[in-house]
Amino acid sequence: MASPPLNVAIIGAGLSGLSLALALHQQGISCVLYERNSAPLNIGGAVMLSPNALKVLEALLVYSRIKTKGYNFETLEYRDVDGRLLEVYEFGGEEKYGYKALRIYRTALIEELMVMLREKGVNIVFGKKFVKVLEETDEGVSWEFADGTRETAGLLVGTDGIHSAVRKYLYPDLKPTFAxxxxxxxxxxxxxxxxxxxxxxxxxxxxxxxxxxxxxxxxxxxxxxxxxxxxxxxxxxxxxxxxxxxxxxxxxxxxxxxxxxxxxxxxxxxxxxxxxxxxxxxxYIVPKLERWTSEKRRVIILGDGAHAIPPSAGQGINQAFEDIYIFALLLGQVGRVDMQDALKFWQEYRQQRIEKVMELNAQIEFRRMTEEEKAKMPAGSMKEIELSWLYKPNLKAEVDSWIAARTKLTA
Ligand SMILES: Cc1cc2nc3c(=O)[nH]c(=O)nc-3n(C[C@H](O)[C@H](O)[C@H](O)COP(=O)(O)OP(=O)(O)OC[C@H]3O[C@@H](n4cnc5c(N)ncnc54)[C@H](O)[C@@H]3O)c2cc1C
The missing domain is CATH 3.30.9.30 (D-Amino Acid Oxidase; Chain A, domain 2)
Structure with a gap:
């Protein structure tokens, strides 16, 4: 059985990278973050966090610190020009899903994550642009930064966004598709x-x-x-x-x-x-990828770099929070379970949820079409939207039951 990785390097201090560092710290795994800019990238504006992500942020002890820094709400209404109600879409629900949705400025969220990482002594190195992987072995990986310096780690995780440079190691020719x-x-x-x-x-x-x-x-x-x-x-x-x-x-x-x-x-x-x-x-979207890990599984991509999706259901960053949480929980169990197996489970589990989000996106897009556009769609295109699977996953229980099954198998 593979021994646990000693250290993790994270490329990109966006929301995926910062939250991943926090989740790894919670699992007792040491990590260093490298960010190409001299400060966190501020893409601007606010993001909408739904109950599935808020449950992750609660487990990371972030939620109570950000809840009052944004707007808490439950539903979005669709109305026509005369004010007639067409549909009500749930973004959250305290009773139904455990959390109201939270619309929060990206900078406020980043700032809080940075404060928490500082409190825990996690190192973030700014002004370090990852360029390429130099070598990957069964034990670890080495890579180069734009300033010519080199580093090594047990695992290299690319959280460097939709145009990920780390992804190039896995898919040298892949370019995100313009939607x-x-x-x-x-x-x-x-x-x-x-x-x-x-x-x-x-x-x-x-x-x-x-x-x-x-x-x-x-x-x-x-x-x-x-x-x-x-x-x-x-x-x-x-x-x-x-x-x-x-x-x-x-x-x-x-x-x-x-x-x-x-x-x-x-x-x-x-x-x-x-x-x-x-x-x-x-x-932009990243098409479905066969692997989010290299063959030796020492280089990993997640967040937008692995699965950037259309914005219709507002799930972009919410899905990234699911990625990082399950990933860290599994990594914390390496030693009890094999890393290769754990990462395989991680991607399969996460990928099937991304696919369901894509189906949901299509349903939402259908509702935004004009009557003329709808008429051109195949019969039965409109399906009822049900959101419990999205907003109420028990990610920790999923991981625990997978680990229990694996350890029984290998006992
Ligand atoms: C205007 C706007 C509004 C949005 N609103 C929403 C919303 O409401 N809800 C939602 O769910 N999603 C929203 N999204 C999408 C969401 O922002 C992304 O899903 C999310 O930012 C992905 O996070 P990430 O950490 O994976 O990547 P990013 O946020 O792109 O972060 C990547 C980080 O990696 C760094 N980096 C890149 N290359 C390198 C390199 N070579 N070396 C070192 N560092 C590197 C970047 O500087 C950056 O800090 C929005 C996007 C935009 C642009």
Whole structure:
């Protein structure tokens, strides 16, 4: 049976990397984080955390520290232009799923994770850009940084995002697929909307001219995210997306376009948009990968690098939290179980959940289609949405029962 890895190197101090470091620390596994930037990357805006991720963050003792730093809510309503309720989508539910959903600024979450890692003495090295793996053996791996320095570790985990450099070691030619669109979002004061009394937000207002999203953020809900999706014919390189993000006037114009076809509250929402609060989210996906680990299983990818998914169900980062938690629980048991087996179980379990999220995304996308588009879809495309499998997994129990079965088998 393989002996436990002595140390883990994590490439990328985004939400996956930071939370993974915390989860490994909880399992008594030492790790070092390497981040290419001189500070954590702030992609901007807020993220929506659903009960499956919040349960992970509770197990990592993060939840109680962030709960009051964002907006807690349960449902998103879909309404038509006349305010008629089309559907209610659950993002969380205290009674049903154990947690309300939490919309929190990415920076607030990153900051808290950083504070916790500092408290535990976990080392984060900034300004270290991973370039390539040099050698992988049965015992460990060595790699090089852009400044020419080299390092070794028992395991190398790439949490370096959708355009992962670590992934190149596993899939040298793979490029994420552009999904044909981008989200353009901004944040404005809630009072600017002049919401009719009792009007529920978050809301997605669907019209034949597209959909407009409004979602409160900040603990007291005094600010809202507003946003629309834009179809884009082809993807761009980093410089191209940076140029699109930098052209704030064009983005404001896009958000203000066609608002005469929307209710007055949308016109109010876009009446004044601070440039500093506009974000662009180009939609890329990583196709289903056969392996998230190298053959010797000393190089691993997770989070967006392994399975970036479309944004429809808001599960991108939530799925990454599931990855890191199960991964750390399993790694903590290496010695009792074989690492190769544990990582195989990890990927299979995680992959089947990602596939179910993809099916859910398709259902949500179907609901956003115009009547004309829906008519072109095969009969039976619309299915009822049920979310308990997504929001109420018992990840720890899944791992425990797998370990119990394995240790019985090998006893
Ligand atoms: C505007 C926007 C809004 C979003 N909103 C939501 C949302 O509401 N809900 C949701 O679930 N998801 C959302 N997403 C998606 C979500 O942000 C991603 O799923 C999530 O950030 C993935 O986390 P990650 O840690 O795997 O990767 P990333 O967040 O991309 O972090 C990767 C880190 O690795 C570092 N890095 C990269 N290359 C190297 C290298 N070679 N060497 C060293 N370090 C490196 C990067 O600098 C970065 O710090 C949003 C994305 C965007 C862009």
């Amino acid at each position: 044909g669109g981008m989200g353009v979002t901004a944040a404005v004061p809630t009072e600017q909307l002049k919401l009719p009394l009792g009007y529920h937000i978050p809301v997605t207002i669907s019209t034949p001219h597209g959909s407009f999203v409004i979602a409160p953020q900040e603990f007291n809900g005094l600010e809202v995210l507003i946003g629309k999706q834009k179809r884009v014919a082809k993807g761009h390189d980093r410089a191209g997306w940076d140029a699109i993000s930098a052209d704030k006037e064009a983005l404001v114009k896009f958000l203000q376009q066609d608002t005469e076809h929307f209710p007055e509250l949308v016109q109010n929402a876009v009446s004044s948009i601070p440039h500093g609060k506009i974000n662009v989210w180009p939609f």
